[in-house]
Amino acid sequence: EAGVAQSPRxxxxxxxxxxxxxxxxxxxxxxxxxxxxxxxQGPKLLIQFQNNGVVDDSQLPKDRFSAERLKGVDSTLKIxxxxxxxxAVYLCAxxxxxxxxQYFGPGTRLLVL
Amino acid sequence: xxxxxxNSPSLSVQEGRISILNCDYxxxxxxxxxxxxxxxxxxxxxxxxxxxxxxxxEDGRFTVFLNKSAKHLSLHIVPSQPGxxxxxxxxxxxxxxxxxxxxxxxxxxxxxxxx
Numbered sequence: 108e109a110g111v112a113q114s115p116r117x118x119x120x121x122x123x124x125x126x127x128x129x130x131x132x133x134x135x136x137x138x139x140x141x142x143x144x145x146x147x148q149g150p151k152l153l154i155q156f157q158n159n160g161v162v163d164d165s166q167l168p169k170d171r172f173s174a175e176r177l178k179g180v181d182s183t184l185k186i187x188x189x190x191x192x193x194x195a196v197y198l199c200a201x202x203x204x205x206x207x208x209q210y211f212g213p214g215t216r217l218l219v220l
Numbered sequence: 221x222x223x224x225x226x227n228s229p230s231l232s233v234q235e236g237r238i239s240i241l242n243c244d245y246x247x248x249x250x251x252x253x254x255x256x257x258x259x260x261x262x263x264x265x266x267x268x269x270x271x272x273x274x275x276x277x278e279d280g281r282f283t284v285f286l287n288k289s290a291k292h293l294s295l296h297i298v299p300s301q302p303g304x305x306x307x308x309x310x311x312x313x314x315x316x317x318x319x320x321x322x323x324x325x326x327x328x329x330x331x332x333x334x335x
């Protein structure tokens with residue numbers, strides 16, 4: 108069974124630029140999550156999708172971050188414009204349902220200069 | 221305000237000995253706890269979990285103990301192997317709220333197992 112795929116693996120941008128990350132969850136997983144992991148911290152949930160609907164986006168900075176999950180499969184997370192404090196690893200996870208174990212992708216490491 | 225705390229940033233043990241990783245939580249609504257292992261440049265990998273109705277769960281070399289009154293859980297690895305060297309994250313959720321989704325993670329403990 109293929110795992111959660113994410114791209115790109117690394118991205119370096121300047122502040123005020125925009126950036127997008129892509130996630131392909133494990134086939135059949137209805138629930139998809141985006142986490143932000145700042146260096147030295149544990150992952151923090153940004154947004155949770157159930158199929159193509161948003162379940163929880165209470166911790167998503169909506170003035171600059173947006174996410175979508177078209178057709179209930181792949182998802183993209185966008186930051187526009189980026190700030191220095193957005194430098195982090197962005198992790199995507201998926202699970203069969205929101206009651207099941209979450210499986211994580213390798214993450215995208217973002218550096219904002 | 222950290223709801224899940226892993227107070228030891230690092231731990232070093234000898235191969236073959238027991239590794240004990242600790243985790244404390246403050247939110248009494250948490251009823252489901254997990255441990256994830258993370259290697260460099262990889263995403264966290266699920267290791268073991270425990271529901272609040274239990275006080276122990278075992279899977280091979282890994283055992284998680286939960287002390288609800290103390291709001292404390294620990295992960296025991298016996299015997300420790302060099303391949304266990306990784307960062308271990310404790311996570312908690314209030315699953316009775318309807319979703320395991322909002323996992324709250326600790327900052328992690330880096331385990332080094334020396335041959």
